[in-house]
Amino acid sequence: MSAMTAPAPATNGPLVVLDGVHTYYGKSHILHGVSLTVERGEVVGLLGRNGVGKSTTLKTIMGLVQPRQGRVALEGNVIAGQAPHKLARRGIGYVPEDRRIFRFLSVMENLRTGLDRAGMTPQRRQALLDKVFAFFPVLAERRGQAGGTLSGGEQQMLAIARAMMLEPKIILLDEPTEGLMPRMVSQIRNIIELLHNEGVAILLVEQNVPLTLAASQRIYIMEKGAVRHHCAASEIDVHDPVIKQYLGV
Amino acid sequence: MTTAPLDKGTALKELPLGKSGLSHTAVYWIGFCAVMAALIAAPFALPPFWLRFLTEVLIWGLLAMSSDLLIGYTGMISFGHSAFFGLGMYGAAGALLIVSPPNLWLAIVFGLLGAAGAALFVAFFSTRLRDIYFAITTLIFSQIFYVIIFTWTAVTGGENGLIFTRPHFTIPFLVNARFTATTLHWFVLAVVAGSYLILRRVTQSPFGMVLQSIRENEPRTRAIGYAVERYKMVSVMLSGLFAGLAGVLYAVQNEFAAPDFVYFLTSGDTVIFNVLGGIGTLVGPIVGAGFFQLARQLLAQWFGDQFPYLIPLGIVFVAVIIFLPQGILGFARRWLNR
Amino acid sequence: MGTIGTFLHAIPLDLIIIQTVNGIVAGMILALIASGLTLIFGIMDVVNFAHGELFMLGAYMGFVVFVATGSFWLALIGASLIVAILGAALQIVALRPLIGRDPLNTILATFGISLVLQNYALWQFGPVVRKIPEPISAEFTLFYLQYPWYRILITVLSAAIIGGFWLYLKYGRLGVWIRATAQDRVMAQAMGIPVPLVYTGVFAIGAAMAAASGVLFAPMVGVSHTMGLDWVLKAFIVVVVGGMGNFLGSIVAAIFISLLEAYATIWLDPSQAVIVSFVVLILTLLFRPTGLFVATPR
Secondary structure (H helix, E strand, O other): OOHHHOOOOOOOOOOEEEEEEEEEEOOEEEEEEEEEEEOOOOEEEEEOOOOOOHHHHHHHHHOOOOEEEEEEEEOOEEOOOOOHHHHHHHOEEEEOOOOOOOOOOEHHHHHHHHHOOOOOOHHHHHHHHHHHHHHOHHHHHOOOOEHHHOOHHHHHHHHHHHHHOOOOOEEEEEOOOOOOOHHHHHHHHHHHHHHHHHOOEEEEEEOOHHHHHHHOOEEEEEEOOEEEEEEEHHHOOOOOHHHHHHHOO | OOOOOOOHHHHOOOOOEOOOOOEHHHHHHHHHHHHHHHHHHHHHHOOHHHHHHHHHHHHHHHHHHHHHHHHHHHOOOOOOHHHHHHHHHHHHHHHHHHOOOOEHHHHHHHHHHHHHHHHHHHHHHHOOOOHHHHHHHHHHHHHHHHHHHHHOHHHHOHHHOEEOOOOEEEEOOOEEEOOOHHHHHHHHHHHHHHHHHHHHHHHHOHHHHHHHHHHHOHHHHHHHOOOHHHHHHHHHHHHHHHHHHHHHHHHHHHOEEOHHHHOHHHHHHHHHHHHHHOOOOOHHHHHHHHHHHHHHHHHHHHHOOOOOOHHHHHHHHHHHHHHOOOOOOHHHHHHHOO | OHHHHHHHHHOOHHHHHHHHHHHHHHHHHHHHHHHHHHHHHHHHOOOOOOHHHHHHHHHHHHHHHHHHHOOHHHHHHHHHHHHHHHHHHHHHHHHHHHOOOOOHHHHHHHHHHHHHHHHHHHHHHOOOOEOOOOOOOOEEEEOOEEEEHHHHHHHHHHHHHHHHHHHHHHHOHHHHHHHHHHHOHHHHHHOOOOHHHHHHHHHHHHHHHHHHHHHHHHHHHOEOOOHHHHHHHHHHHHHHHHOOOOHHHHHHHHHHHHHHHHHHHHHOOHHHHOHHHHHHHHHHHHHOOOOOOOOOOO
């Protein structure tokens, strides 16, 4: 549970590596040899239509599904097969599609699920809470309220804040803007930038192309369970034929 | 329970030929006949104690088989079979005590009626409940019957139960003979084998297919349009009837009825037979019953009567659930159901 | 008006009060047993058939510790700890492998465990009923009875244990973990909560509650290997009537049913009074199957 038991990170390599990962749900073959990397502190976008396996990729990294084949590594150490709670403590934060905040727990208790860790002195706890409440003032206001009573946008913020409680090295963000008003979308954009400035890597799964291109350094595009295209975000824009090919209606 | 996916098409496809060139049907019936032959010949090969033991195993096997209809085919775990078994036993006892000379067929009828009554009661309340709730309420209901039988001393003999004499085997105008150990064994065998064949027919019929569909995916089955509650009720009734029949046979064989058999532990034993032998196979539970009783008997013989045989057997049971959920015959499940 | 008056006169008021007290005493013990069951079911989705046996073993362990130390309170604490550890061990060995499988597997597994535990107790301690004496033998006068203070004590203690645990669930660190795990097991894991450990802990706590009630109740009824059987059924009825997984509901149901049974014994034989709980169950299943005391029937 503490930093002492985690294996020493391999220096200089990418933070997260997927190599030829095949994942199945029962008999359904969802990921057909997915390969991608995320460097330390980088924002990487993962684009693709519905059902191509983007969420499954995130779940594989988080250990919520086990790959049948292929390599998943965090800081050079293979993590496939490890329990999700261990990976969370090793520094992977997960913000799922549909947020999945603990509805019957208060905002503060939601945060506590990540905050109550070994090695968290009262000072560190307070500092972390202060930082997160500075990011999300509205959560400070609502800290005693039950999670289920928050609005959609507030729940999204709580989900991200909760992941931040783990002081993660990378946050897996699954469609954070889904179902949110445009005003909230730009707020998400700001949050991603703030996190990036903090040095947290982000693997961003999104259907919102402009947001993804603006926020990421590199992007991958998936189709039918595999990566089909990979480039720097600056090399491509919304009207690129590649975008139309893999994401067009 | 991990269950194999339902394969509705099998009944319709042509049966493939086995490696030896024989069709599945042929192999199955040859096997069946071989087993029957061995069981028929048993009285000539076994000493009296073991013959009686075998006969009793067959009766427990029938009880376990009836339970398999619910657990293995409909997907409902029931702890209520002690009630059906017990009421079958007491019903038969009633017939044998009230009517003189005691009549075998009347005993069967009374026993089946008693069991049917219990089954109706259980079915009415329980079939609306799913899974865990159903299991718990069947447990509680079997205890209700236990309490009634235990306290209604005037009718049921209370704690001491009822004692009666074994009826003769009679076919009007043709036969009137006392049962010997051998003929009783054959009679029990005939009833159990007949029940097996009937149940097999039922599970392979369209009705049986719906039951299995309920087991696999109840909401789906309901969505398709089947009146799931009704199928469940019929399943409980059928299961209860055969359990009651086992109770009648037990009464006839042992000439007494006791409330112990209505205690929910009997239901527990039944479930153990099912799980050990393999649910969803009909034959598996009989094997499970045999295995359990044999182990129990051997442990008593080797270590003495006071040996708590349920400790090792209980551990085996839990281990089977964890490591071998299909049970002893589970591997043959699809084969046995074709 | 006259008939009502005659009817009221016919009911012995002092008997009613005595039975109310008895009902609440029995109800609190039942509540303690049932809340352990509810906890385990509500958090882990496990129907713990072995709960009655944990209650029984708690009483036996209490007896053993009492014989060794002469202190009732050490017996209470010691038994709870021993059974908590036993419960944790059982969960790790037999129930963890079954996580994710059809929940009926756990019913069967816990049933198997209950058989083993029961027969172990019979084998180890024999059929003789053991006695743990009450820690306080003072009595007070309740109408025409000498009523033992001890019974009031166990009522208060049971309530304290339940209340203490409820507070811990609400405010303690493990409490947040437990509630998060109960609501969303997968997300709890993604938040770094060691869910397998939480499950083991919950089972251990439930076992400890069962054991504590065993020790508390032992001076009243004596310790025997069939204790568990008698109570587990009632506990299950309470859990169903209270609404499965509903902590508060099971407590209310326990007291409700115990009160009804206590009143019933004014007119009925005790062995027939159990019918009351059966009737309540049947009515609940007929009209409010999700539980009599559930706030909004789902």
